[in-house]
Amino acid sequence: MSTSAHSTEVQGLVAREVERQLAAFREEMEGKLAAVRERTVDDAATIVVFSGDLDKVLAGFVIATGAAAAGLETSMFFTFWGLSALKKKGAAAGPKNIMEKMFSVMTPASSESLGTSKMSFFGMGAVMLRKMMKDKQIATLEELMAMARDLNVKMIACTMSMDAMGVSKEELLDGLTYGGVATYMADAVRSRVTLFI
Amino acid sequence: MSTSAHSTEVQGLVAREVERQLAAFREEMEGKLAAVRERTVDDAATIVVFSGDLDKVLAGFVIATGAAAAGLETSMFFTFWGLSALKKKGAAAGPKNIMEKMFSVMTPASSESLGTSKMSFFGMGAVMLRKMMKDKQIATLEELMAMARDLNVKMIACTMSMDAMGVSKEELLDGLTYGGVATYMADAVRSRVTLFI
Amino acid sequence: MSTSAHSTEVQGLVAREVERQLAAFREEMEGKLAAVRERTVDDAATIVVFSGDLDKVLAGFVIATGAAAAGLETSMFFTFWGLSALKKKGAAAGPKNIMEKMFSVMTPASSESLGTSKMSFFGMGAVMLRKMMKDKQIATLEELMAMARDLNVKMIACTMSMDAMGVSKEELLDGLTYGGVATYMADAVRSRVTLFI
Numbered sequence: 001m002s003t004s005a006h007s008t009e010v011q012g013l014v015a016r017e018v019e020r021q022l023a024a025f026r027e028e029m030e031g032k033l034a035a036v037r038e039r040t041v042d043d044a045a046t047i048v049v050f051s052g053d054l055d056k057v058l059a060g061f062v063i064a065t066g067a068a069a070a071g072l073e074t075s076m077f078f079t080f081w082g083l084s085a086l087k088k089k090g091a092a093a094g095p096k097n098i099m100e101k102m103f104s105v106m107t108p109a110s111s112e113s114l115g116t117s118k119m120s121f122f123g124m125g126a127v128m129l130r131k132m133m134k135d136k137q138i139a140t141l142e143e144l145m146a147m148a149r150d151l152n153v154k155m156i157a158c159t160m161s162m163d164a165m166g167v168s169k170e171e172l173l174d175g176l177t178y179g180g181v182a183t184y185m186a187d188a189v190r191s192r193v194t195l196f197i
Numbered sequence: 198m199s200t201s202a203h204s205t206e207v208q209g210l211v212a213r214e215v216e217r218q219l220a221a222f223r224e225e226m227e228g229k230l231a232a233v234r235e236r237t238v239d240d241a242a243t244i245v246v247f248s249g250d251l252d253k254v255l256a257g258f259v260i261a262t263g264a265a266a267a268g269l270e271t272s273m274f275f276t277f278w279g280l281s282a283l284k285k286k287g288a289a290a291g292p293k294n295i296m297e298k299m300f301s302v303m304t305p306a307s308s309e310s311l312g313t314s315k316m317s318f319f320g321m322g323a324v325m326l327r328k329m330m331k332d333k334q335i336a337t338l339e340e341l342m343a344m345a346r347d348l349n350v351k352m353i354a355c356t357m358s359m360d361a362m363g364v365s366k367e368e369l370l371d372g373l374t375y376g377g378v379a380t381y382m383a384d385a386v387r388s389r390v391t392l393f394i
Numbered sequence: 395m396s397t398s399a400h401s402t403e404v405q406g407l408v409a410r411e412v413e414r415q416l417a418a419f420r421e422e423m424e425g426k427l428a429a430v431r432e433r434t435v436d437d438a439a440t441i442v443v444f445s446g447d448l449d450k451v452l453a454g455f456v457i458a459t460g461a462a463a464a465g466l467e468t469s470m471f472f473t474f475w476g477l478s479a480l481k482k483k484g485a486a487a488g489p490k491n492i493m494e495k496m497f498s499v500m501t502p503a504s505s506e507s508l509g510t511s512k513m514s515f516f517g518m519g520a521v522m523l524r525k526m527m528k529d530k531q532i533a534t535l536e537e538l539m540a541m542a543r544d545l546n547v548k549m550i551a552c553t554m555s556m557d558a559m560g561v562s563k564e565e566l567l568d569g570l571t572y573g574g575v576a577t578y579m580a581d582a583v584r585s586r587v588t589l590f591i
Binding site (some may be wrong): 021 | 204207208211212214215216219223226230233234237238239240242252253256259260262263264266267269314329330332333335389390391392393394
Binding site (some may be wrong): 007011015040062065067117138192 | 415427430475491578
């Protein structure tokens with residue numbers, strides 16, 4: 001037997017043996033990798049917007065657009081007072097019971113009438129904050145919301161809050177996703193960044 | 198030496214060599230996998246409940262029960278004003294110094310007397326929120342707390358806050374876990390969802 | 395050729411061939427491992443301090459020092475009202491326009507003049523909270539800030555907020571990092587714990 005013939009024979013032998021031993025090993029390693037992979041996260045960010053204060057909603061959109069610009073799949077879950085930020089300007093409210101009407105009167109009519117969490121002074125805080133941002137050419141809430149849409153930020157209106165406050169889909173902006181805490185949680189568990197604002 | 202005998206010998210050699218090299222590779226991969234696994238998270242959620250506002254505590258329990266229902270090991274860390282949500286109704290307060298008494302008078306006596314973060318109107322906000330939720334058959338805070346217990350949500354009372362406000366274990370609900378920021382952090386570092394409410 | 399010489403030659407051949415054939419598998423597994431690793435997190439924590447309330451800023455520093463003590467690389471991003479916590483005591487303010495002056499007057503002059511989120515009573519809440527913490531020998535905000543520095547907690551002043559409120563670097567503490575939402579996001583995406591306070 002010549003050396004080259006011998007070599008070819010060994011190559012074949014090795015190929016078959018590697019294949020045989022690797023099959024089991026590969027399966028084991030793939031299994032272990034899959035188990036570790038299940039413990040990882042997606043490039044995603046999820047923000048609960050609970051507050052209806054202009055300054056906090058602004059911060060929410062600044063972070064959300066920042067996350068989306070950084071390449072994260074970003075979703076915002078608007079619940080409780082945060083729902084007000086999604087109200088369509090001048091939309092006719094649906095039929096409401098007396099409690100719903102009280103809530104409606106006591107909460108902002110749209111993103112343009114949100115107050116601030118500090119320095120309210122009967123709305124002066126929000127007016128000042130908006131004027132200051134305009135002077136400094138910082139994006140307004142409405143501009144940030146448009147930017148968020150462009151960056152495919154998912155905006156989820158909390159259906160439990162809508163139900164509790166008697167807010168209908170007709171009163172909210174177009175293009176929203178609707179869901180409850182389970183919808184939020186499905187996004188949150190796979191997110192790198194989870195915030196409650 | 199016949200070719201077949203030779204072949205058998207080489208086959209054995211190949212099998213052992215593949216096994217040997219795979220063993221080393223396996224050890225290396227196991228090490229690398231373990232290193233990557235250390236960078237992963239558990240199916241867990243950790244919520245700091247700093248606020249003592251009814252609406253925020255409610256949101257905390259809605260999210261916590263939602264997380265637990267989604268299969269996450271869930272813990273809530275009640276600190277600062279959030280501690281009020283854990284107060285037992287009608288529990289006799291332990292001996293308090295003057296500052297502790299002032300804090301006691303100025304903070305809610307139990308979950309049933311928490312106010313809201315918005316629309317307070319001398320407590321009207323909380324009354325309205327509770328009535329609205331009842332009308333809509335949405336779970337009350339006390340129902341959500343019972344649900345959280347059933348779902349094995351861990352409730353940690355912040356011992357530093359208890360100490361600072363002069364709150365004793367006797368004034369708090371049964372079945373709580375007690376701990377400080379280190380206890381919280383041990384849960385938080387391995388959580389998929391970390392929120393501050 | 396003697397059998398032993400032959401054996402050594404074949405052993406070498408087999409070893410090299412096994413190595414060669416395994417190389418592709420190793421490369422494949424390394425690639426898969428690297429892909430999973432990209433989905434993991436660092437031992438890091440990132441806290442947005444949006445609030446300028448003494449109690450909330452305190453909670454932020456308690457958690458930040460707790461995270462750093464637990465071995466996490468910790469960063470705090472001070473934005474909006476949170477910026478006040480970083481103001482140097484008695485620093486001369488730079489030239490401000492009328493809106494900036496109003497903001498300056500209406501926001502705290504340094505960490506020592508922050509109010510509380512609850513029980514304000516014209517500043518009584520903060521005084522009480524500080525006195526209570528002193529009586530209980532709990533670290534003050536200034537002590538916690540010093541501790542945070544010692545533990546290498548990175549403190550980032552939000553440049554957008556500085557610009558919006560007309561706050562200059564000279565008015566802020568020394569040793570800060572400066573950056574916007576992109577700076578924050580770079581830390582947040584690799585963090586185990588992300589909070590918004």
